[in-house]
Amino acid sequence: MIDNLSMLLKVYLTAIPLIVLIGVYCIVVTHNLIRVLIGVEILTKAVTLLLIIAGYVTNNTAFAQSLIITLIVVEAVVVATAAGVILNVFKNNNSLHVRNIKHLRG
Amino acid sequence: MASSLILIPLIAVIIFNLPIMASHKRLPLLFGVVFSLWQAWLALFSAGSLWGNPVFPLPLLSGMHLQVTHLTLVMYLAIAIAAGSALVICWYTLEDGNKRFDVINLILLAIAGMNGVVSVTDLFTLYVFIEVVSIASFILIALHKDGDALEGSMKYILMSAIATLMMLSAIALFMMTTGSTAFGEIAHALRTQPDSLLRGTAVGLFLGGVFIKSGSVPFHGWLPDAYASAPAGVSVLLAGIVTKTTGIYTLIRLVTAVFGFSAHLQTLLLAIGALSIVVGALAALTQTDIKRMLAYSSISQMGYIVIGLGTGTTIGVAGAVFHLLNHAIFKTQLFANAAAVEEQTGTRNMDALGGLAEKMPVTGITSIIGFLSMAGVPPLSGFWSKLIIIIALWLSGYRWYALIAVAASVLTLAYMLSLQRRVFFGKLAAGFENLKEAELGIVLPAVILAAISIIAGIAFPFVLHRLILPIAAGW
Structure with missing residues (x-):
């Protein structure tokens, strides 16, 4: 199935690790909760691309599309919830630094 | 349906x-x-x-x-x-x-x-x-x-x-x-x-x-x-x-x-299971917050389920599922007891508590039943599922893992006894002279769950034949 890679597919397959790298970099480097969330979202985009390719190589694009639309809806809800929590962290501490969620230990 | x-x-x-x-x-x-x-x-x-x-x-x-x-x-x-x-x-x-x-x-x-x-x-x-x-x-x-x-x-x-x-x-x-x-x-x-x-x-x-x-x-x-x-x-x-x-x-x-089971997968499951059992139990021993201790004990009990699954045998999987059900019963009940204690005393710090069984008898007694079931004391239902998992480990030749599981049961007993002693037994801690039993709505679920632990333990053949053995036969 995966032998006859087209040019387009090769572009996609190089893009995915790059996007993953960007997402991981974004999460590791920052101390800002919103940026951590953005990093997670970038990673999700990489996975979405992977699903698109999976649909493409198996000649099943319609199925992949329906999965991706569902995925986008679910992700939107998760991001809304996470943003709500971050908003309340900001209200409590007046800062978005990750140290605000590093009190509990042991 | x-x-x-x-x-x-x-x-x-x-x-x-x-x-x-x-x-x-x-x-x-x-x-x-x-x-x-x-x-x-x-x-x-x-x-x-x-x-x-x-x-x-x-x-x-x-x-x-x-x-x-x-x-x-x-x-x-x-x-x-x-x-x-x-x-x-x-x-x-x-x-x-x-x-x-x-x-x-x-x-x-x-x-x-x-x-x-x-x-x-x-x-x-x-x-x-x-x-x-x-x-x-x-x-x-x-x-x-x-x-x-x-x-x-x-x-x-x-x-x-x-x-x-x-x-x-x-x-x-x-x-x-x-x-x-x-x-x-x-x-x-x-x-x-x-x-x-x-x-x-x-x-x-x-x-x-x-x-x-x-x-x-x-x-x-x-x-x-x-x-x-x-x-x-x-x-x-x-x-x-x-x-x-x-x-x-x-x-x-x-x-x-x-x-499906493969040798690599089984090794992974057994290793993670054993690690969870030991680390969870050891970490639970050092806690002072009652809910944190129960959370670590959850990790430890989860290890038993994973290790039972890791045997790859029908009896191991049956034991794992049974322990999952038992865990849902006794851990729900222990957290219900913790909720009652927190609600009445306003603290979860075990060092500040003590002797509550005198003032909160129902919570004290159900808590003992829950902890005995978790530690695997017969005839409560937790005993049977742990027994099945340990037998499955022994029969499939993972004797060291069986020994770890048995030894960690003693650790379970240790941290739960420490919880009981610090919260419910001994002299009443200062400031709780006017303490009352929690509301019926909090106590009743704990009583029902404790009753289920006892009944499922005594009516073990029914549970085994009705719920557990069909799973082992079916997959």
Whole structure:
């Protein structure tokens, strides 16, 4: 199935690790909760691309599309919830630094 | 029929939130309790043929392919028991009427999601339902919006996001190599086609995601924070059933029905199981917060389930599922006791407590029953499941792991005795002279759950033949 890679597919397959790298970099480097969330979202985009390719190589694009639309809806809800929590962290501490969620230990 | 267990709570939540229902704030609680009882009854006494009938012939769900196995029935029972208790405890531990209403609605959503998780036969649908349960839990943990609650919730959100990403990548890789996301087709492809790097990566990624979701060591960092900082009733739900459904059940179901056992997988499961048992128990010994100790003990008990699954034998899997059910019973009950203590004394710090059994006799006695069941003392139900797991380990030649499991039982006894001594036994701590037993709504679930522990232990042959052995025969 995966032998006859087209040019387009090769572009996609190089893009995915790059996007993953960007997402991981974004999460590791920052101390800002919103940026951590953005990093997670970038990673999700990489996975979405992977699903698109999976649909493409198996000649099943319609199925992949329906999965991706569902995925986008679910992700939107998760991001809304996470943003709500971050908003309340900001209200409590007046800062978005990750140290605000590093009190509990042991 | 299975779809009605998902749809009824979902539709009920929508109806309760209509403007015309605004004056009926108690209705959701009543509905939730009746629904849980109905679900438990269905799981215990329904005929197998019932589940094939489409009671809700909605086009919406025609493509969802639900399947009710014997494992699913055990999970329905565990969900009904734990979520039903959590509903009642949440109602009586929260003061604010609006918060009560929100919590009950969110728990109903979580019930719908969990019933979905245990019934689906497709990886992507599984992901959607896991997210439904997780999102309800995020909001429930952060309910009080204080620093700790937000921290616990945020940690859970981030770890859960990573787990989700791993699962989704695995789903994409499975789609790429097998052309489908259905359990049956993936299992068939895994068995017939030769191993490939992509497929190995997919299995590894999915297992990693599930281990994070279940809070197994070394992926357990978020779990004590989330459990301990959640409101009392919510930690009952989380510890009793949520992580068990999204994590452990998913693991059992996928390993038995999709991935199949292999030598590598068994080694991994046994290692993670043993690590969880020991690390969880040792960490529990050092805690001073009653809910944190119970959270670590959850990690430890989870290890028993994983190690039972790791034997790869029918008896091991049966023991693992039985322990999952028992864990839902006794851990729900112990967290209910913790909720009663926190509600009455206003603290969870065990060093500040002591001698409460004198003032709170019902909580004290049920707590002893719960801890004896968890430590595996006959004839309580926890004894039987641990015995089955240890026998399975011994019979399949993993004698060192069997020894670890037995030795860790002693550790279980040690930290639970320390909890009992510091909270319930001894001299009454200063300042609690006017302490009273908690409200009936908090005490009653604990009493019922303790009774279930005793009855399931004594009526062990019934439980074994009705619920557990069909699973072992079926997969």
